Amino acid sequence: MDLWFTEKHTDDVNFTIKVKKQLYSGKSYYQEIDVFDTYEFGRVLVLDGFIMLTEKDEYIYHEMVTAVPLAVNPDIKNVLVIGAGDGGTVRELTRYQSVENIDMVEIDEQVVQVCKEFLPQTACRFDDPRVHLFFEDGLKYVRRKQNEYDLIIVDSTDPFGPGEGLFTKEFYGNCFKALTDSGILINQHESTYYDSYVDMVKRTHKRIGASFPVTMVYQAHIPTYPSGHWLFGFASKNLHPVYDLKADRWNALGIKTRYYNTELHKGCFALPNYVLEILENS
Numbered sequence: 001m002d003l004w005f006t007e008k009h010t011d012d013v014n015f016t017i018k019v020k021k022q023l024y025s026g027k028s029y030y031q032e033i034d035v036f037d038t039y040e041f042g043r044v045l046v047l048d049g050f051i052m053l054t055e056k057d058e059y060i061y062h063e064m065v066t067a068v069p070l071a072v073n074p075d076i077k078n079v080l081v082i083g084a085g086d087g088g089t090v091r092e093l094t095r096y097q098s099v100e101n102i103d104m105v106e107i108d109e110q111v112v113q114v115c116k117e118f119l120p121q122t123a124c125r126f127d128d129p130r131v132h133l134f135f136e137d138g139l140k141y142v143r144r145k146q147n148e149y150d151l152i153i154v155d156s157t158d159p160f161g162p163g164e165g166l167f168t169k170e171f172y173g174n175c176f177k178a179l180t181d182s183g184i185l186i187n188q189h190e191s192t193y194y195d196s197y198v199d200m201v202k203r204t205h206k207r208i209g210a211s212f213p214v215t216m217v218y219q220a221h222i223p224t225y226p227s228g229h230w231l232f233g234f235a236s237k238n239l240h241p242v243y244d245l246k247a248d249r250w251n252a253l254g255i256k257t258r259y260y261n262t263e264l265h266k267g268c269f270a271l272p273n274y275v276l277e278i279l280e281n282s
Contacts, residue, residue, distance in 0.1 A: 005036055005044070007051050009226040010194050015051075017041060017224075023118050028110035035118040041224060043119055045086055047111070053086055054224050055121055060259045061188075062088035062122070064220045064232060064268070067260040069151050069184040070096055071250035072241050076150040077101065080178065082138035084155035085111035087123035094125045095255055102131045103149075105142075109135040139171050145178035152179060154187040169207040176211040176237070185235040189217055192278050193227035201231065202282035208235050209282075216241055217279060218268040220259070231275070242269050 003019040017038045024035040034046040042055030053061065066089060070076055077100040081089050085106040093102050106112055112133070115123035125131065134141060142152070152175050175185050185208070190201050209215040212235035222230045234241045247262035271279075 005038070005046070007046075007049060010196050013194070013226075015224070015226070017044065024114055026110065026114070028108050030108045031111075033111060033114050035114060043121075044224075045115065045119060051224050053088065053119075053122065055119070057223050058086075058088050058122060059257075060220055060222050061225075061230075062092045063257050063260040064218075065089055065153050065155060065186050065188070066092040066096075067250070067255075067257060068218065068232070068234065068241065068265060068268075069153075069186050070099075071246060071262060071265055072236075072239050072244050073150065073182055073184060074098060074246050074249045074253075075182075076184075078149050078180075079103070079151045079153065080105070080142070080145070080149045081153045081155060082142070083107075084153070086115045086119060087112070087126055089153055089155045090128075090131055091122055091125045094128045094130065096253070100130060102128075103134065104131060105134045105136060105138045107135070107137055139168075139174075142171065142174045142178050145174075147177070147180055149178055150180050150183055152183070152185045154185070156188065169210055172208050172211045172235075179237065181237055182239060183237055184239060185212065185233070187233040187235075189231035189233040191225065191227050191230055192275050193229050197226065198278055202278060204233065205279055205282045208233055212236060214238065214240060216269055217271060217275070219271060219275070220268060234269075242266055 004016050005019050006014050006016045009015050020037045022036055026033050031048045036044045038044055044054045045052045079102045081104040093099055190197050192198050192201050214236045216234045218232050220230050221228055250262055
């Protein structure tokens with residue numbers, strides 16, 4: 001008998017993957033956690049029925065949330081990561097020798113433990129001495145910080161359930177206060193391809209724009225996320241993601257990537273018209 005995992009993208013669209021074996025199924029205080037081994041995408045992490053990552057395409061997401069800000073400001077030293085229990089964002093950040101400190105705040109310790117056991121491809125750098133794990137609410141954690149971080153990456157689940165508080169106006173205002181004068185905020189911004197996601201994207205963009213003078217959106221192709229067309233937010237106090245790009249300095253680092261490059265960096269901020277119209281009306 002064939003085994004398939006299906007994620008509901010909209011009321012009318014499902015995304016289905018053929019599964020070799022279910023490796024883990026459990027329930028934490030916060031959410032359902034599943035890990036599948038699949039034929040096409042390798043191991044897949046699923047939270048509350050939604051795909052968080054697959055071994056085959058996780059590098060796209062994790063390179064795009066880390067390389068983009070570090071190519072704009074290669075002097076980033078102190079980083080706060082909120083969410084990211086799978087470890088992929090931390091793995092990418094530890095590749096930069098210039099980064100001196102990574103504080104990671106994840107509300108669900110069980111996600112980290114499961115990923116360490118079943119997804120060693122991503123959860124492989126938690127033992128780096130620069131990484132400090134805090135298992136608490138990211139919303140409460142960032143309230144206590146002021147002028148401390150050069151970069152905040154909000155690598156959260158979708159804006160409901162455990163990740164809901166990380167999409168509020170208050171949260172983005174607290175991120176602004178927690179950042180240094182040259183600080184950058186990166187967040188996953190969902191997608192505008194399906195109508196049911198549009199209001200969510202507009203709300204998020206508007207709320208970030210209420211706190212940050214520079215707010216832009218960039219894109220990547222992530223095959224296993226709804227529609228495959230995924231958006232990220234770039235916000236800062238004064239740095240522009242394209243005009244302030246330090247391409248030569250980033251390229252001189254010699255970091256080998258599979259998706260990101262500095263030419264793509266410039267292009268990923270050039271958005272389709274339908275996305276621009278949605279963002280302009282937010």
